Amino acid sequence: MTGRGAEIPRPKPWTVRAADRQAYQGWQRLLTVIPGNLDRAWVALTSDPRQIDQRQHPLKGALGFVKVGGATLE
Template identity: 70%
Template sequence: MAGRGDDVPRPNPWRVRFADRRAAQGWNHLLAHARENLDRAWEAVTSDPRRVDSRQHPLKGALGVVKVGGDPLEQWQYEATSGGRLWYAIDDEARTLWITHAGTGHPRQTDQHR
């Protein structure tokens, strides 16, 4: 039972985890340079991971699917800043969003797939 002073859990939560050490380092770098933008990104992707708008959309082509723990998952992108990106994979079964890439610079991988 929850009581005074307890954290209030989200009613329909998504767990957010780093897919690897590089994603965690990129997250920390983005956090240091664009904290408010990253907070908005967190709210957007955990509220509706498949929302499509000017900042949030699925990656295309070979980048649209990524293996996490051996399982192929949809990979999406959130544009946190003009160049900063957050890539995440959606695991519906585990209700987990895997951060696969985070950084303040525009990822070169997307330039090859446009």
């Protein structure tokens, strides 16, 4: 059991991973400069990751698909 100060995960447990070190470092820089906007982006990405609009686009190439239990998913 966790207690005071323990991190409480978001309700939808999506895991977002950086494709490379540059993406990770960019995310960290944004976190220090615009944490509110970055939080809104995180919510948008994890609440409906398949949404496509003017700001959210699907990943391209090998990053756009994953195999789960033999099935290929977006």
